[in-house]
Amino acid sequence: MLIEFSISNFRSFREKQTFSMVAAPRLKKGDNVFKPVVKGEKLPDLLKVAAIYGPNASGKSNLIKAFDIVREIAERQPSANFIPFPVAPFRFDTELANQPTRIELHFVYAEQRYQFDLALTQERIIEERLIAFPKGKETLLYERKHTALGDEYNFGVKLDGGKDLHELWKKVTGAQVLFISQAVANSSEELNQLRNPFQWLQSGFLNISGNIGRFASLSQNSVKDTDNANNITKFLQEIDVPVVNIRDDKNIGLSQSQEQKLLDEGRITKTIFTHKTALGEAEFDFDEESEGTKNLIGFWFPWNLHNQAKVLEIMSKNLQIFNKCFSTILIVDELDSSLHPEIVISIVRKHIASEIPSQLIFTTHDTHLMNAKILRRDQFWLTERDANGATQLRSIHDFEGRESEDLEKRYYEGRYRGLPIIRRG
Numbered sequence: 420m421l422i423e424f425s426i427s428n429f430r431s432f433r434e435k436q437t438f439s440m441v442a443a444p445r446l447k448k449g450d451n452v453f454k455p456v457v458k459g460e461k462l463p464d465l466l467k468v469a470a471i472y473g474p475n476a477s478g479k480s481n482l483i484k485a486f487d488i489v490r491e492i493a494e495r496q497p498s499a500n501f502i503p504f505p506v507a508p509f510r511f512d513t514e515l516a517n518q519p520t521r522i523e524l525h526f527v528y529a530e531q532r533y534q535f536d537l538a539l540t541q542e543r544i545i546e547e548r549l550i551a552f553p554k555g556k557e558t559l560l561y562e563r564k565h566t567a568l569g570d571e572y573n574f575g576v577k578l579d580g581g582k583d584l585h586e587l588w589k590k591v592t593g594a595q596v597l598f599i600s601q602a603v604a605n606s607s608e609e610l611n612q613l614r615n616p617f618q619w620l621q622s623g624f625l626n627i628s629g630n631i632g633r634f635a636s637l638s639q640n641s642v643k644d645t646d647n648a649n650n651i652t653k654f655l656q657e658i659d660v661p662v663v664n665i666r667d668d669k670n671i672g673l674s675q676s677q678e679q680k681l682l683d684e685g686r687i688t689k690t691i692f693t694h695k696t697a698l699g700e701a702e703f704d705f706d707e708e709s710e711g712t713k714n715l716i717g718f719w720f721p722w723n724l725h726n727q728a729k730v731l732e733i734m735s736k737n738l739q740i741f742n743k744c745f746s747t748i749l750i751v752d753e754l755d756s757s758l759h760p761e762i763v764i765s766i767v768r769k770h771i772a773s774e775i776p777s778q779l780i781f782t783t784h785d786t787h788l789m790n791a792k793i794l795r796r797d798q799f800w801l802t803e804r805d806a807n808g809a810t811q812l813r814s815i816h817d818f819e820g821r822e823s824e825d826l827e828k829r830y831y832e833g834r835y836r837g838l839p840i841i842r843r844g
Contacts, residue, residue: 420455420465421623421748421778422525422532429488429520430481433509433809437523438482440466440778443797443816451795453776458530459554466798467771471782472830473802473837478810479782482802483752486624486780489522489537492544493620497596503541504595511808519545528619528747535620543594549616560612563598572598579612619747627721628752635717639690639705643667654719657769658762660712663700664693711757721749722766722779751781760787768793789827796822801837813837 420440427435442452442464452464473479488505495502506520519538526533531551538546547563559575570592574585580602588602603617627634642648648665655662668689690705705713755763763785770779771793789799797816805811815826818835829835 420527425523426485427521428508428515431478431810436812442466446795448795455527456530468779469798471800477802477804479802480752486750487626489620490624504539529615533616579610624748625721626750631714631717634720638716638720651719658765661694662692663695666691714757748778754781755783755785760785764791786827803837
């Protein structure tokens with residue numbers, strides 16, 4: 420579970436900005452939070468959902484990209500080819516041009532709290548640090564810093580493995596590889612001290628932004644299982660899409676070019692959706708569905724991972740997809756894209772109602788959600804650009820106000836800022 424995420428010197432982010440999933444005390448709507456389970460430590464409640472608002476080009480999408488940096492790097496394998504890291508400094512400050520992007524993650528995994536710090540340029544990792552908090556006590560596991568003389572390491576006294584193994588891990592860690600990645604790859608399965616947090620770094624975030632098409636293919640591939648087909652049908656019906664049946668036509672009668680199109684899209688089947696109206700029923704291929712329905716079908720797969728173990732079972736033959744999809748935090752850029760506001764509200768309600776302690780973080784322009792009274796003040800976040808073009812990140816709860824106030828009205832009045840400045844005439 421995510422506690423806090425901080426980013427600095429990354430695209431539109433200049434100085435350190437912190438996004439927090441820690442629930443503010445004394446606010447109502449207790450169903451919107453859950454208690455993290457941590458051995459020997461009592462932490463504040465965490466939020467199940469956070470919605471991020473702001474004008475175009477204010478930094479919302481950059482924040483979503485920042486969430487994904489650690490996962491992408493953690494999945495990297497050593498390579499002889501140089502592959503730039505997906506970071507870029509804040510361009511309006513020349514003093515930051517050659518400085519690293521910095522990330523700070525606070526999270527809970529396997530009943531343990533961790534802090535992971537990372538500093539990197541496009542060329543290499545500059546700093547890397549992992550801290551654990553057994554029974555709430557801060558304990559350094561390792562620290563890596565790049566200097567003019569090379570990488571320097573500081574190993575905590577409680578780090579498993581021993582001196583010889585630590586030296587091996589150092590030797591096999593290159594400039595573009597995380598130390599924790601190499602330590603896990605070159606140690607026995609019994610050494611879980613680093614393996615557990617590394618697993619979260621790899622799979623803690625599932626960012627579906629820009630990948631809806633890929634997930635729509637996974638949803639379609641899964642309908643060969645009757646339970647999954649029924650679950651997708653029910654999901655669509657609950658948000659007023661009149662689908663009464665979904666079936667796999669086993670590619671019967673497809674031309675060679677049609678079969679190749681499915682393969683290119685990552686689909687192993689052609690999916691038929693039966694719609695029902697007052698005049699009767701009609702069948703439609705996936706390609707004939709509206710963009711909104713296609714997005715919903717794609718969204719179903721990652722959203723349902725936390726609720727339907729059967730989906731994972733269907734995909735278990737592909738371990739790479741299985742591991743990537745095992746996640747605790749679902750990240751979506753523009754959740755309202757091609758979706759009616761009431762459908763967005765329905766999706767958020769479903770997530771809040773789930774008994775599984777997963778988290779949903781998304782950007783949106785749909786202020787109707789503010790007026791729906793299903794989220795708390797601390798679940799709304801705002802981005803805006805300052806005079807220097809840098810993103811400022813705030814929670815609505817940072818502003819004075821009552822819990823019962825009309826958030827949408829006050830937002831459009833500019834009370835929370837985060838509105839575009841429209842110049843007329």
